[in-house]
Amino acid sequence: MATLYVASTETFVGKSAVCIGLLRRMQQDGFRIGYMKPVSVAVAHTREAAIDEDAAFIRGTLGLEASLEHIAPVLITPGVVESILRGQSATYARTLRDAYLTIARDKDIVVLEGTNTWSEGALVDLTSDQVTDLLQAPTLLVTRYRSTLNVDTILSVQRYVGDRLLGVLINQIEEPHLDFVQSRVMPFLERRGIPVFGLMPRDSTLGGVTVNELLEHLGGQLIGQPAWCARTIEALMIGAMGADASISFFRRRANKAVITGGDRSDLQLAALETSTTALVLTGNFRPSPQVLDRANERQVPIVLVPDDTLTTVDRAERLFGRVRFHQAAKLQRFAELLEASFDFDRLYDAMGMRLR
Known part of the structure; x- marks a missing residue:
């Protein structure tokens, strides 16, 4: 039986999506799979219990029979943190080990999803x-x-x-860097004894959010038709420059949300002349009649928020950073990219897994 720990050193690199993609392919190749998230620091609370939402999603997506208590056995809730700081001890390592033995029973491979950074879990010695x-x-x-x-x-x-590093998957590579990473970075890492199992380009559709998701996250007021809010925003842009430079600036990105001051009608109109999916106007300023008319013609929803521009940008970027792969279309697209970019045969050989 093989075990693979999928790790990262920073947040939002696509670990959950990688785990789903690997496990789906392993299922298709005839392997009996198991999945665990040994330590969870992002815990949601339902009426019934505390759960890790990503672990629950992966369990449902892959049709796994194991219980969530075994799939995500160590949940670092505020109560756990408080008890540890008070000096109370608990055998979290034993809890994890017991859950792992249950998950691994009769499996060919267990994929473990790691924490966001190398230091997370230190409070529970995991x-x-x-x-x-x-x-x-x-x-x-x-x-x-x-x-x-x-x-x-x-x-x-x-x-x-050391030798426990099996290899790397380099994800979210911007198109201008792809050739350099393939011709320089990958050979360098290989010479240093670090196998590179895949190079995955950045795909803007995977990181996108709908206008509805942005509206809910920001808690803003919608001006426009609700039907327009199903569209996907692929990028964020800030409108804070002079009017003369705005058109060329906004043309750099398609399917974007433009965040700008509610009193900057000049920038709002410039954005509406380019591929803009939504306008986010800060400071609770209502747009001018001219902006309203143009947005209505282009069917671009406007979101009014009370915060200043910098605060709004920070909040919006957090939403884009934590986009989850809880949508069938995104999962399918990621699976296609992984299939085209990842060397599954090399991984199987490195882990001693043999196709049936």
Whole structure:
């Protein structure tokens, strides 16, 4: 029986989606699969219990029979934190080990979804390296590529975990960087003994949110037809420049939401002349009649929010950062990208898994 720990050193790199994609392909290849999220620091509370929503979603999506108590056995709730700070101890390692043995029974492979960073879980003595030590699990590091600084991160993880680093998947690579990553970064990592199992390009549709999701998240007031709010926003842009430069600036991104001051009619009109999916106007200023007429012609919803522009941008970026793959279309698109970019045969060989 094989075990794979899917790790990251930062948030929002696509670990949950990678776990689903790997497990789905393994199912298709005839392997009996299991899934766990050993330590959860993002806990939601229902009427019945505290749960990890991503773990519950993956359980349902893959049709897993194991209980959520075993799939996500260690939930770091505020109550757990408080009890630890008061000096009360608990055997979380034993809880995890027992749950793992239950999940692993009669399985060919168990995929473990790691925490967001290498330090999370330290409060319960279950950081990434401690979990992989406890369960003797090789690690697949999922990282995004923004610059060569990301190579430093990968090398640091190798130095920290040594041979337990099975390899990396580099995700969310912007198109201008793809050739450099493939021709320079990948060969360099391979020479350093770090297998690169896949290079995945950034796909704007995967990180998009609907206008409805943005409206709900910001708690704003809608001006426009509700039917317009089903459209997907693929990017955010801030309108804070002079009017003369605004048109060329807004043309750089399609299917975007433009966040700008409610008193900047010049920028609002400029945005409406480009591919804009929504206008977010800050400061609780209502748009001018000219802006309202143009937005109505273009069927662009307007969201009014009371916060200032910088606060609104910060809140909106958090929503985009934590987009979950709880939509069938996004899961299908990610599966297609993973199938085209990831070397499953190489992974199977590295883990000693044999196709039936």
